[in-house]
Amino acid sequence: MKAGKENNWGHKIAGIGNSLGAWLIVILMALILSVTTKAFLTPNNIINVVRQISVNAMVALGASFVVLGGEIDLSTGMASTFAGCNAALMMTKLGMPMIPAIIICLVVGVLVGCFTGFIVTILKIPAFIGSLGVQYMVQGATLLLTNSMPISGLSEEFLVLGRGYIANVIPVPTVIMAVFIIIGAIVLKYTPFGRSVISVGENATAARLSGIDVTRTKIAIFAICGFCAAAAGIVQASRLSSGQPASGGDLSLQALAAVYVGGTFKGSMLNTLAGALALGLVNNGLNLMGINPYWQKMALGIIIVLAVLFDQYRIKKSTARK
Numbered sequence: 001m002k003a004g005k006e007n008n009w010g011h012k013i014a015g016i017g018n019s020l021g022a023w024l025i026v027i028l029m030a031l032i033l034s035v036t037t038k039a040f041l042t043p044n045n046i047i048n049v050v051r052q053i054s055v056n057a058m059v060a061l062g063a064s065f066v067v068l069g070g071e072i073d074l075s076t077g078m079a080s081t082f083a084g085c086n087a088a089l090m091m092t093k094l095g096m097p098m099i100p101a102i103i104i105c106l107v108v109g110v111l112v113g114c115f116t117g118f119i120v121t122i123l124k125i126p127a128f129i130g131s132l133g134v135q136y137m138v139q140g141a142t143l144l145l146t147n148s149m150p151i152s153g154l155s156e157e158f159l160v161l162g163r164g165y166i167a168n169v170i171p172v173p174t175v176i177m178a179v180f181i182i183i184g185a186i187v188l189k190y191t192p193f194g195r196s197v198i199s200v201g202e203n204a205t206a207a208r209l210s211g212i213d214v215t216r217t218k219i220a221i222f223a224i225c226g227f228c229a230a231a232a233g234i235v236q237a238s239r240l241s242s243g244q245p246a247s248g249g250d251l252s253l254q255a256l257a258a259v260y261v262g263g264t265f266k267g268s269m270l271n272t273l274a275g276a277l278a279l280g281l282v283n284n285g286l287n288l289m290g291i292n293p294y295w296q297k298m299a300l301g302i303i304i305v306l307a308v309l310f311d312q313y314r315i316k317k318s319t320a321r322k
Contacts, residue, residue, distance in 0.1 A: 022262040022274035025310065029278060033285040040288060047171060053280035054173035055080075055232045055239070057273055059251055060258035061184045062113075062228025064272045065221040067259050068188070070201040071120060071127040073225050075135040077251030079112045080233030081244070082142045087234050088151035088243030091158060098158050106230050112138060113226020117219035135252070142245050151243035162238030173235050180228065185269040197221055198267055254279065257304050279304070 033040040059076050066073045083105040090101040112134065119130040164172040188194035199207040200217050208214045232251075237243045262275025282303050286296045 022271050022278060025261070025278050026274050026281065029281045029285070033281060033288075037285060037288045040285065045284070045288070047169075049277075049280050049284045050174050051171040052284070053276045054171070054177040055236045056251065056254050056258060056279065057177050057276035058180050058232035058235065059229050059255040060262075060264075060272045060276050061180050061269060062225035063252075063255045063259050064184070064264045064269060065188075065197060065224045066127075067256070067264060068201045068267065069197045069218055069221040070204060071218060071221070072131065072256070073113075073116060073127065073222060074131040074252050074256075075112065075116055075138060076225060076229040076255055077248035077253075078135045078138040078142065079109055079226055079229040079248075080236060080251055081246075081248035082112070082138045083109050083230035083233035084237030084240075084247065085142050085146050085151055085233075085243035085245055087158075088154055088237050089145060091155065092151055092153045098155065102234055105234060106227060109226040109228075109230020109233075110223045111226070113223040113229075114219055116226070117222030120222070121215045121218045146243065146245045148245055150245070152241065154238070154241060159238050159241060162235050162240070173239065176231070176235060180231070181269055181273050184272075188267065188269055193217075193220070260308055261304055 030040075039045055059080060063073060063076060086108065087101050087105045090096040090104065091098060116131050116134045119125050119134065120127045123130070125133075160172055161176070162173055166172060166175060188197065196207070196212045196217050199210070199212055200214050204214050207217075229251075233248065236247055240247060258275035258279055259272055260275070261278055262271035262273070264271045264275065279300070282300055283296065286299060291299070
């Protein structure tokens with residue numbers, strides 16, 4: 001009887017862990033950091049963490065659509081940088097108003113995504129190689145346009161996007177991120193397009209036989225990814241108070257890490273947010289502990305591997321129980 005009760009409790013705990021998914025990792029990390037670092041639970045630090053993950057979460061949102069569609073995009077970091085630098089150039093050098101400059105950069109982001117989708121779907125180049133090629137093209141274009149120099153002198157109006165607060169409490173980038181996550185979740189779960197993306201990612205041949213235009217769907221997910229990367233780049237430029245040609249170096253891989261740590265391939269955009277938050281907590285905790293930045297990168301890589309292994313283990317146990 002006692003063994004049966006213990007087994008029942010074990011199933012309940014496993015069920016809670018399975019339902020929470022990546023959020024269980026976030027909760028555990030938050031508990032560990034709250035015990036090991038006194039400054040972690042301060043309101044200013046919590047707000048800082050949420051603000052810091054905003055850019056990565058927005059890029060990861062776009063990457064989620066691509067991953068769910070069965071592809072990968074390595075160009076998002078440079079596409080983000082390209083958009084931020086272009087927005088800064090248009091506003092400072094050309095004297096363009098903020099709104100038109102932002103719209104143009106978002107459209108360019110979509111075009112970059114469509115170009116990547118064209119390479120992958122029409123030219124049949126593997127997504128890994130095709131998007132890597134686009135990354136270098138966009139990086140070269142960014143360096144040529146900026147002459148490898150930061151673009152400063154941005155207006156206070158533009159800086160609100162990355163540095164402003166609503167009611168002196170909620171960071172504006174967090175609000176923008178929340179809007180993106182909510183729209184992404186609705187599109188994925190409640191629209192025919194979202195269901196098509198998941199169908200294509202699971203089995204493109206079966207999706208094609210069921211009447212889904214696989215080519216159009218894949219180009220669309222790359223376009224969405226380009227749009228999200230461009231929006232994130234604009235917020236990043238605002239937050240840095242300048243267009244920085246080197247600002248998106250690790251962004252592609254960090255976004256993909258958020259997708260896989262979060263387990264977004266199971267079809268939930270909230271998992272992407274959990275993955276981005278988990279990575280943000282790692283960075284924040286290591287900074288608060290005063291750990292050397294070089295060791296931070298190593299620790300982050302180890303934690304990413306362990307988080308994905310944990311998720312795979314959890315899925316296997318869940319499948320075995322069923």
